[in-house]
Amino acid sequence: MSKILVCYKWVLDEQDIRVNAADASLDLSRAKYKISDYDKNAIEEAVLLQEGQGATVDAVTFGGDAVRQSLKDLLSRGPDKVYYIADPAADKADGYVTAGVLAVAARKTGPYDLIICGEGSADAYNQQVAPRLAASLGLPAITYVQSLKLEDGRVVATRKLGDCTEVVTVEGPAVVSVVPEINKPRIPSLKQVLAAAKKPSEEIKIADLGLSPRQLAAKTVTLTVKGFVMNRKNVLFKEPAQADNVAKLAAALAKEGVC
Amino acid sequence: MPGILIFSENNAIALELVTAGLGLKATMNHSLCAVALSEADATALAAAGADKVVLLTGQDWPEGCAQPIAELAARELAAVILIGGTARGKDIAAKVANELDAGLVTEAQTIEIAEDKLQTTRLKYGGLAVACEATVLPAVVTIAPRTFDKAVAGGGQGQITSLAATGGDPRVKVSELCPIERQGVDIAAAARIVCVGRGLAKKEDLTLAEDLAKALSAEIGCTRGIAEDYHWLPVERYIGISGQNIKAELYLSLGVSGQVQHVAGIRDAKVIVAVDTNEKAPIFAAADYGIVGDLYEVAPLITAALKK
Numbered sequence: 001m002s003k004i005l006v007c008y009k010w011v012l013d014e015q016d017i018r019v020n021a022a023d024a025s026l027d028l029s030r031a032k033y034k035i036s037d038y039d040k041n042a043i044e045e046a047v048l049l050q051e052g053q054g055a056t057v058d059a060v061t062f063g064g065d066a067v068r069q070s071l072k073d074l075l076s077r078g079p080d081k082v083y084y085i086a087d088p089a090a091d092k093a094d095g096y097v098t099a100g101v102l103a104v105a106a107r108k109t110g111p112y113d114l115i116i117c118g119e120g121s122a123d124a125y126n127q128q129v130a131p132r133l134a135a136s137l138g139l140p141a142i143t144y145v146q147s148l149k150l151e152d153g154r155v156v157a158t159r160k161l162g163d164c165t166e167v168v169t170v171e172g173p174a175v176v177s178v179v180p181e182i183n184k185p186r187i188p189s190l191k192q193v194l195a196a197a198k199k200p201s202e203e204i205k206i207a208d209l210g211l212s213p214r215q216l217a218a219k220t221v222t223l224t225v226k227g228f229v230m231n232r233k234n235v236l237f238k239e240p241a242q243a244d245n246v247a248k249l250a251a252a253l254a255k256e257g258v259c
Numbered sequence: 260m261p262g263i264l265i266f267s268e269n270n271a272i273a274l275e276l277v278t279a280g281l282g283l284k285a286t287m288n289h290s291l292c293a294v295a296l297s298e299a300d301a302t303a304l305a306a307a308g309a310d311k312v313v314l315l316t317g318q319d320w321p322e323g324c325a326q327p328i329a330e331l332a333a334r335e336l337a338a339v340i341l342i343g344g345t346a347r348g349k350d351i352a353a354k355v356a357n358e359l360d361a362g363l364v365t366e367a368q369t370i371e372i373a374e375d376k377l378q379t380t381r382l383k384y385g386g387l388a389v390a391c392e393a394t395v396l397p398a399v400v401t402i403a404p405r406t407f408d409k410a411v412a413g414g415g416q417g418q419i420t421s422l423a424a425t426g427g428d429p430r431v432k433v434s435e436l437c438p439i440e441r442q443g444v445d446i447a448a449a450a451r452i453v454c455v456g457r458g459l460a461k462k463e464d465l466t467l468a469e470d471l472a473k474a475l476s477a478e479i480g481c482t483r484g485i486a487e488d489y490h491w492l493p494v495e496r497y498i499g500i501s502g503q504n505i506k507a508e509l510y511l512s513l514g515v516s517g518q519v520q521h522v523a524g525i526r527d528a529k530v531i532v533a534v535d536t537n538e539k540a541p542i543f544a545a546a547d548y549g550i551v552g553d554l555y556e557v558a559p560l561i562t563a564a565l566k567k
Contacts, residue, residue, distance in 0.1 A: 014384040014519050015541075026388055095353070096362055123384055126365045131353035140431045141322075143350040160439075161346045167435040181487055219362025220394040223378070227388045230522070232531060233547040236538075245550045246560040249532065252548055256530050258451070258509040259475070259565060 002055040002113040002150055005106055006046040006079060007133070008039035010063045010070040011123040019227030026227050033066055035073060038118030040185035041178050046116050047078030048183060049150055056080050058109060062101045063090045075196035076188035082199075083109055087206040094218040099132035101216075104209040106137060114155055115175040119144060130177035142168045142176045262335050263287065266294040266328055266351070267343025268321035269404075270303060276341045277307045277410035279370060279402060283339055286372050292335055293417075294328055296321070305417035307410035312417050318424035320433050321347045325354035327424040332359060337397055339370075339377060344401035356399040363399040364392060370400060386500040386523025444478060446496055446503045451477035451510075452528075454498060456521075457484050458514015458535060458554050462491045467558045468513055474565040480505065482521050499524040511561075513554040517542025534558065 016031040035043070046057045059079040061067055067086045074082050085101060093101070106115060115137075120127035134141030146160040155174040158167050160181070188196075206216075235252070237245035253259035263280045267273040273293065280291045293309035295301035301312045313331060318324050332340050332355065340359075342352040344366050356363035367379040368389075377398040383390045394400075446452065453472040455465065465479070472479050479496060486497035498505055500523040510528035514535055515521065522545045525531060533546040534557045543549045550557055 012384075014387055017384055017387055017519075019387065026384075094362060095365075096356070096360075099357070120365075125383075125385075126363070127349050128353035128356070128363050128365060131350050132357045132363075135354050135357040140428055141350065141354070144346045158435075159346075162439075164436060164438045166433055166437070169432045169434070171430045171432075184488065219398070220364060220392050223391045223393055225383060225388050225390045228386070228523075228526065230526070230545050232545060234544065234549075235547065236543060236549045236551065238551065242550065242552050242557050242560055245552070246557065246564050249548055249550060249561065250564040253509070253530070253532070256547075258530050 005112040005115045007117045009036040009121045010067045011036045024226040036122040042116045042118045044183045044185040071201045075199045076193045082201045094220040095126045095128035096219045099129045103136035117177045119177045134175035140170045145178045262290045264337040265341045270300040272343035274409040275407040278407040306412035308415040309417045312419045314421045323427045325351045329355045329358035340399045344403040352401045361397045362394040366403045385519040387519045449478040452480045452507045453477045454480040454512040456482040456515030471562045474562045516540045
């Protein structure tokens with residue numbers, strides 16, 4: 001039976017982040033965490049393979065302490081077991097550090113026939129962990145995959161590359177990154193949510209991975225993060241009759257010179 | 260001398276990287292080396308200002324060039340490696356960065372050298388924010404198409420050498436290369452756009468938007484959900500950070516809530532108009548003019564008003 005690993009990131013929901021107009025700083029106080037949207041497609045694809053051909057699916061994540069909150073949500077989406085590395089080092093990690101941590105973790109919990117990642121994370125969208133992970137593990141990478149098959153120890157994937165598609169076949173294990181159109185992630189059923197409570201989760205301490213301080217030091221550090229401030233007129237027409245609002249809109253557009 | 264290395268499998272983008280590379284060269288005083296996959300590309304890059312061009316042969320799959328490019332970068336002591344931000348380019352960049360034990364900045368919008376580090380800006384949180392970052396050298400950077408202007412041929416006389424790429428991965432087989440058909444609309448260049456979102460109940464109701472678009476001489480655009488989840492409109496019509504960025508003089512949305520990723524794609528529109536039932540929808544914060552209401556009532560009224 002095939003053994004699959006799916007990687008995911010627990011990120012702040014960008015829809016809840018507000019930009020303070022005065023200084024363009026970000027207000028994260030109302031933002032909740034979520035499983036990165038692209039990773040939901042990765043999880044769904046692993047679970048579809050699990051259901052279709054009886055694979056076992058492990059999941060792994062590297063994040064700050066908040067990552068512990070993700071376990072139940074993750075398990076209710078179908079994976080059999082989740083490994084998590086919860087460490088403050090994750091807050092400053094770049095793609096270099098994250099891929100390094102995940103590679104050692106995957107060596108420890110594997111070997112795997114297939115490792116699936118999302119094409120990028122919803123927050124940083126660096127799009128580099130999957131190919132870096134592949135390179136670190138000495139496996140072929142198949143990135144931007146829109147359809148995926150696992151057959152007789154082979155990974156067969158169709159990649160979507162902007163202006164073309166191509167089919168890549170890999171003999172033996174591979175690391176793939178999937179694009180959102182590959183599937184539609186399901187909403188966990190009550191039964192799945194209840195079953196999740198009985199599934200195992202296991203913490204891996206970052207100290208047990210044997211990484212050097214150099215391997216845990218980010219190559220890229222963030223200097224500043226500033227929100228986009230939209231300077232727009234924000235005029236809302238609020239007459240009781242929509243015909244009046246439309247008349248006002250038409251007048252405003254005429255004045256702008258666009259109608 | 261430590262240098263700047265550039266590569267894109269798409270030569271139009273490689274020429275844009277020459278512009279970015281020449282900008283760095285001015286401050287770093289390093290030579291600019293380009294990697295090309297065909298003789299014609301190599302000649303164009305040399306003429307456009309690359310000091311040196313390495314013509315990589317013997318590798319049909321661009322992704323297979325990651326290893327030879329990394330080796331070349333190591334040999335050239337490249338301090339900055341710029342790679343065109345196509346899907347293939349981003350794949351190659353990550354492998355090159357991993358091989359060089361280097362950092363990688365994805366889709367940098369600006370690049371400069373400050374305090375012996377590479378300083379870059381890039382979007383974060385779905386386009387909501389801009390992060391300024393510093394990366395230790397050597398650093399790999401991908402740059403999205405059209406971020407820089409193409410360098411023009413200016414009588415550059417860079418030296419062209421040939422390098423045979425070794426091997427390739429025997430485990431990997433690539434087949435069935437197939438172009439994606441485009442349906443010919445360039446939303447990014449449209450002067451006026453009527454954009455539909457999930458407020459639209461069914462595909463047949465697109466006629467409402469089409470009538471309005473006709474009255475406005477506008478093109479129809481849509482949100483990611485309409486194109487990728489519902490498949491009501493082709494993918495090249497969707498607007499947002501991962502779709503099209505528009506520069507229209509007028510953008511009018513019907514039933515679009517205004518998610519961060521969508522708003523990032525309409526920022527450069529001159530006038531933004533929104534119609535949505537939810538007064539709290541984020542689209543109104545991004546709009547110049549808004550009408551809170553049912554698009555099924557409001558859109559035909561706007562169409563009628565504009566026809567007058």
